[in-house]
Amino acid sequence: MRIAFFDSGIGGLSVLEEALSRRPEVEFLYYADTDHVPYGQKSRAALIDYAGSAVSFLLAAGADAVVVACNTATAAAIDFLREQFAAPIFGMEPAVKPALAETAGRRVLVLATPLTLREQKLHHLLDAVDPAHCADLLPLPGLVAFAERREFDGPAVQDYLQQALAPFTLANYGAVVLGCTHFNYFKDSLAALLPAGIQFVDGCRGTINHVFHTL
Ligand code: DGL
Numbered sequence: 586m587r588i589a590f591f592d593s594g595i596g597g598l599s600v601l602e603e604a605l606s607r608r609p610e611v612e613f614l615y616y617a618d619t620d621h622v623p624y625g626q627k628s629r630a631a632l633i634d635y636a637g638s639a640v641s642f643l644l645a646a647g648a649d650a651v652v653v654a655c656n657t658a659t660a661a662a663i664d665f666l667r668e669q670f671a672a673p674i675f676g677m678e679p680a681v682k683p684a685l686a687e688t689a690g691r692r693v694l695v696l697a698t699p700l701t702l703r704e705q706k707l708h709h710l711l712d713a714v715d716p717a718h719c720a721d722l723l724p725l726p727g728l729v730a731f732a733e734r735r736e737f738d739g740p741a742v743q744d745y746l747q748q749a750l751a752p753f754t755l756a757n758y759g760a761v762v763l764g765c766t767h768f769n770y771f772k773d774s775l776a777a778l779l780p781a782g783i784q785f786v787d788g789c790r791g792t793i794n795h796v797f798h799t800l
Contacts (some may be wrong), residue, residue, distance in 0.1 A: 586611055586612070586649050586650075586683075586800065587611075587612045587613070587614060587632065587647050587648050587649050588604065588611060588612070588613055588614070588648065588649065588650050588651045588652060588796065588800070589613070589614040589615070589616065589643035589644075589646070589650070589651045589652065590604075590614070590615050590616070590654040590655075591616040591617070591636075591640070591643060591650075591652075591653060591654060591655070592613070592616075592620065592654045592655040592658070592766055592767075593617070593618050593621060593623060593624040593635075593655060593657070593658070593729070593731070594616060594617050594618070594619050594622040594733050594767065595617065595623035595732060595733065595770075596612045596654065596655060596732065596733070596765060596766030596768075597616065597617070597652075597654025597655055597767070598654075598795065599654075599713060599769040599770065599787070599789055600652065600654040600677070600698040600710050600766055600768055600788075600789050600792060601613060601615055602722060602789075603655065603789040603790055603792075603793045604652075604796070604797075605768050607793065607797070608797065614643060614647075614648055616639050616642060616643055617693070618635055618639055618687035619733070621635045622729065622733055623659055623665065623698070623726060623730065623733075624655060624661075624698065624700065624720075625657045625698020625700045625701065625724075625726050625751050625765065626698070626699060626700070626726055627730060629662075629700070629704070632657065632658055632662050632700070633661060633662045633665045634660035634734075634747065635658070635662075636658045636661070636665070636666055637662070637666065637669060637731055637791060638651065639724070639785065640666055640669075640670055640674065641670075644670065644672055646684075646753075648673065649673075649797070649800075650672055650674070650675065650800055651666075651671040651672060651674050651675070652675045652792065652796055653674065653675065653676045653677065654677060654766055654792075655676070655677065655765075655766055656677050656679055656697055656698070656765050656766065656788070657697075657700045657701050657739045657756070657765065658676075658702045659676030659677050659678060659697045659699045659703035659706070660678070660700060660706045661678040661700060661704060663706075663716075663776075665750060665794035671712050672695070672722065673799065673800065675795065675796050675799070676693055677696040677766070677787065677788045677790065677792050678706065678707070678710060678788065679695050679697055679701065679707060679710075679762045679764030680755070680762055680763075680764070680786045680787060680788045680791060681693065681695060681710055681711065681714055681715065681720055681762055681764075682710075682714045683786055684720075684760040684762045684784070684786040684793065685714060685715060685719060685720070685758075685760075687759065687784050687786065688719070688722065688758075688759030688760045688784065689759065689761030690717075690719070690759075691717075691719070691757060691758060691760070692695045692719050692720070692721060692757045692758045692759065693719055693720045693721070693758065693759065693761075693762060694720075694721055694753065694760070694761045694762070695720050695721065695722050695723070695725060695762040696723050696731065696761060696762060696763060696765065696768055697722070697724065697725075697762075697768075698724060698725075698726055698751075698762030698765050699724040699726055701764060701765065701770075702722045702724050703791050707722075707764075708722075717794040721753065723749060723750075723753075725745075725746075725749055725765070725768065726743050726797075727745045727749075728745070728767055728768055728771055729743075729765070729767045731745070731765075731771075732767040732768075732770055732771075734788075735766075735775050737770045737771060737773075737774065737795050738773060739791050740764060740790035741770045741776060742771070743777070743778070744764075746771075746774060746775060746778055750778055750779075755778075755779055755780055755783075756780055758779070758780070759784060760783060760784040760785070760786055761775065761779065761783060761784070761785050761786070762786050762787075763785060763786065763787040763788075766787075766789075767786075768787075769789065772785050788793065
């Protein structure tokens with residue numbers, strides 16, 4: 586069994602790491618579409634094109650299943666990919682439901698790319714799981730550029746995050762959803778600015794549970 590992962594760059598490696606740590610005997614392929622990063626600031630039509638090419642490439646390389654290790658590509662292109670290809674295609678979405686379950690009525694801050702935050706997929710999810718409107722949305726496209734430069738902390742990252750978080754009363758929040766796989770590398774930088782005890786919820790474990798359970 587060969588399972589392929591793809592993302593615009595290094596973000597999806599955090600999802601692959603979860604898979605590798607649990608099933609080291611499985612063969613994994615990883616495709617980083619660095620020609621087209623950042624996905625989060627492209628159109629849906631462009632994403633459908635990039636994701637289609639990535640999946641075609643991975644299936645031709647012998648993949649039996651593909652994990653779209655990218656919330657943005659999933660939001661824009663998962664329906665198209667599933668129509669287009671017969672192989673199992675798994676997606677990712679911001680882990681809003683588990684975050685709401687962990688916070689017992691406190692607010693949840695959903696961090697993702699601009700494209701993920703404006704796509705219908707997320708808004709349908711919020712309608713289904715957040716009837717009390719406890720979730721607030723914050724795009725952080727700058728973190729994708731920092732991650733691709735391997736700059737995960739330091740003054741520039743802290744300044745960027747501080748400015749982005751300034752409009753929020755952070756003491757009201759119980760959890761932060763890392764709704765972009767590139768953001769998983771910034772937990773320490775975010776934790777330095779957020780109230781102690783805030784929960785970070787990413788989609789890695791849930792996605793990989795689903796992949797292994799299904800295959
Ligand atoms: N890592 C991707 C995600 O999970 C997107 C990063 C990008 O904008 O390229 O949404």
